[in-house]
Amino acid sequence: MEFQKTPGWLDWYANPSRPQFKLPLGAVDAHCHVFGPGAQFPYAPERKYTPCDASKEQLFALRDKLGFERNVIVQATCHGADNSALVDALKYSNGKARGVVTVRRSVSDKELLELHEAGVRGVRFNFVKRLVDFTPKEELMEIANRIAPLGWHVVIYFEAVDLPELWDFFTELPTTVVVDHMGRPDVTKPVDGPEFELFIKLMREHSNIWSKVSCPERLSVSGPTALNGEQNAYRDVVPFARRLVELFPDRVLWGTDWPHPNLKNHMPDDGLLVDFIPHIAPTVELQEKLLVGNPMQLYWPEEV
Ligand SMILES: O=C(O)/C=C(\C=C(/O)C(=O)O)C(=O)O
Numbered sequence: 001m002e003f004q005k006t007p008g009w010l011d012w013y014a015n016p017s018r019p020q021f022k023l024p025l026g027a028v029d030a031h032c033h034v035f036g037p038g039a040q041f042p043y044a045p046e047r048k049y050t051p052c053d054a055s056k057e058q059l060f061a062l063r064d065k066l067g068f069e070r071n072v073i074v075q076a077t078c079h080g081a082d083n084s085a086l087v088d089a090l091k092y093s094n095g096k097a098r099g100v101v102t103v104r105r106s107v108s109d110k111e112l113l114e115l116h117e118a119g120v121r122g123v124r125f126n127f128v129k130r131l132v133d134f135t136p137k138e139e140l141m142e143i144a145n146r147i148a149p150l151g152w153h154v155v156i157y158f159e160a161v162d163l164p165e166l167w168d169f170f171t172e173l174p175t176t177v178v179v180d181h182m183g184r185p186d187v188t189k190p191v192d193g194p195e196f197e198l199f200i201k202l203m204r205e206h207s208n209i210w211s212k213v214s215c216p217e218r219l220s221v222s223g224p225t226a227l228n229g230e231q232n233a234y235r236d237v238v239p240f241a242r243r244l245v246e247l248f249p250d251r252v253l254w255g256t257d258w259p260h261p262n263l264k265n266h267m268p269d270d271g272l273l274v275d276f277i278p279h280i281a282p283t284v285e286l287q288e289k290l291l292v293g294n295p296m297q298l299y300w301p302e303e304v
Pocket residue numbers: 075076077078126131157180218257260261262
């Protein structure tokens with residue numbers, strides 16, 4: 001079956017630069033995707049966008065070029081609850097990738113066990129309205145209660161404005177909870193303003209809640225251009241990410257978000273994204289936790 005990419009959506013950056021920042025040994029890209037290829041792994045009929053194909057081979061070539069050792073592959077909404085492309089990539093990775101899947105309440109215990117054996121360690125609940133239709137909270141809580149005994153966690157993706165309404169559900173989840181992209185703060189608002197303070201409160205009051213400090217390219221208004229020689233691309237996102245890294249150094253993760261779905265105006269150079277890291281994690285110790293210790297604890301605890 002032929003799939004046409006959503007018109008206007010950019011392809012991933014064809015030839016990313018080698019980062020100037022040298023990643024620590026064992027670094028983990030804790031948020032990335034594989035898409036299709038559509039001919040082998042068709043996209044979901046209910047999807048809200050159609051991406052360009054982005055294969056496991058291309059993902060792992062990027063891993064090696066940037067200097068990562070491992071990946072956490074996260075199911076994207078364009079594949080719905082068909083995790084076969086993700087599982088195929090996990091099996092191909094020789095244990096160097098873990099997965100976070102999307103499942104429905106109809107998933108069987110046998111299927112969950114098979115996913116676990118393939119390297120899956122979490123489920124993803126997406127609340128971004130442009131990406132998914134509404135799923136009843138009781139269905140999601142039922143899924144969370146079913147995956148908790150496997151030692152899995154729940155990854156959540158939401159808009160900052162929706163946090164108040166989702167607060168009770170998030171704080172009742174029975175597992176570790178990992179927030180994608182800092183809960184998508186509006187970086188034109190003050191980093192110590194009420195909106196981001198609410199997110200800080202969520203993490204401060206709930207030690208089972210972690211955050212990815214990723215996706216400056218999705219959140220930034222200032223964009224990738226360094227200013228006056230400053231190397232600080234996406235400088236308006238730095239205060240938000242750095243605050244989380246410094247306040248919660250043991251509960252933060254970082255990922256490229258390759259192949260960066262749904263970007264229309266600007267496609268980041270993945271090498272530049274890696275060079276963003278020292279601006280938000282300014283010490284070797286913080287970088288080690290962010291890129292190695294924390295993701296290893298969550299995804300490869302048996303090796304820690
Ligand atoms: O890839 C991301 O993490 C961000 C996006 C897409 C998805 O998460 C998805 O389709 O599952 C987005 O903001 O459009």
